[in-house]
Amino acid sequence: MAPALLVLAAGMGSRYGGLKQMEPVGPSGETLLDYSVFDALRAGFGRVVFLIRRDFEQVFREKVGAKYGGRVAVTYAFQEVGTLPPGFSAPAGRVKPWGTGHAVWSARTALAGAHFAVINADDFYGSDALARLGDFLSAPGGAPADIRRYALSGFRLADTLSEHGSVSRGICRIESGRLSAITEHTGIDAADVGQGRLFSGDEVVSMNCWGFTPGLFPLIEEALCRFLDAFGSDARAEFYLPEAVSGLIRRGAVEVSVLGAAGPWFGITHPGDRPRVAAEIARLVRGGAYPARLFQPGVES
Numbered sequence: 001m002a003p004a005l006l007v008l009a010a011g012m013g014s015r016y017g018g019l020k021q022m023e024p025v026g027p028s029g030e031t032l033l034d035y036s037v038f039d040a041l042r043a044g045f046g047r048v049v050f051l052i053r054r055d056f057e058q059v060f061r062e063k064v065g066a067k068y069g070g071r072v073a074v075t076y077a078f079q080e081v082g083t084l085p086p087g088f089s090a091p092a093g094r095v096k097p098w099g100t101g102h103a104v105w106s107a108r109t110a111l112a113g114a115h116f117a118v119i120n121a122d123d124f125y126g127s128d129a130l131a132r133l134g135d136f137l138s139a140p141g142g143a144p145a146d147i148r149r150y151a152l153s154g155f156r157l158a159d160t161l162s163e164h165g166s167v168s169r170g171i172c173r174i175e176s177g178r179l180s181a182i183t184e185h186t187g188i189d190a191a192d193v194g195q196g197r198l199f200s201g202d203e204v205v206s207m208n209c210w211g212f213t214p215g216l217f218p219l220i221e222e223a224l225c226r227f228l229d230a231f232g233s234d235a236r237a238e239f240y241l242p243e244a245v246s247g248l249i250r251r252g253a254v255e256v257s258v259l260g261a262a263g264p265w266f267g268i269t270h271p272g273d274r275p276r277v278a279a280e281i282a283r284l285v286r287g288g289a290y291p292a293r294l295f296q297p298g299v300e301s
Contacts, residue, residue: 003117006116007048007120008208022063028293032277045072049110049116051103068295077110079103085225094235096236098239099238099240102238104118105220116137117134119208120207122267125153126264129155149257151259154204154258156202164271164273166186167188171183171184181246181249204260224244
């Protein structure tokens with residue numbers, strides 16, 4: 001079975017015109033998400049699952065999902081505040097989603113036993129990152145055959161900074177090619193990176209580009225239950241995927257191979273980032289990495 005691509009898009013909201021996730025950055029109005037789907041198809045992924053919220057399902061299907069109709073099977077999963085493991089309920093007044101770990105757990109039925117990659121909707125990861133995950137997830141008799149061996153496509157810290165403000169990044173600790181921990185650092189800017197500074201720039205960071213097997217779901221449900229036991233009454237607490245995976249590694253429950261990615265990561269963290277991202281995409285198109293037009297609007301299958 002070809003692997004699936006799970007796109008975390010529940011944080012996109014319903015007013016697409018002003019959101020960075022739907023900013024046109026390609027020569028024909030392509031978004032960052034369009035490039036991720038295109039790269040996944042080239043890497044051999046067989047279908048796309050969008051993790052969204054029900055309150056903007058219709059507009060998402062019309063503005064996003066319909067682009068890919070006839071090119072790849074598109075299905076949907078939903079992240080809802082009240083959807084939790086048995087025995088748990090959301091506290092009164094909770095409106096914010098439970099985080100990326102809960103988002104992945106929410107997609108367990110839609111993925112229907114497939115090996116899958118996880119990405120954010122608003123990041124550009126490049127063809128190399130998705131190709132490496134596709135190879136990992138498709139290898140016959142290799143690591144993906146083990147339900148508790150996963151992968152992370154990591155990026156150099158220096159390649160993920162913004163010229164227009166600080167960023168938060170999960171710094172990876174790697175031992176013998178395996179991920180041993182991710183530590184979140186906030187407020188990182190260019191002045192913090194370089195020789196003799198807080199970071200060298202060569203540190204590997206997680207940008208939420210993962211490869212998993214279905215064996216993740218019972219493990220992440222256990223971790224989610226522990227989180228809810230501790231923080232379920234907090235209306236603002238979030239169950240983040242990197243923290244959940246780090247916890248599984250500490251318990252010895254899983255192994256995560258760190259796959260290098262040759263290409264840079266792009267993202268629009270600050271409004272001033274868009275011109276640089278558009279210029280980088282234009283450079284890739286001129287170099288032949290992408291066609292000038294990726295997807296024509298179509299009818300969703």
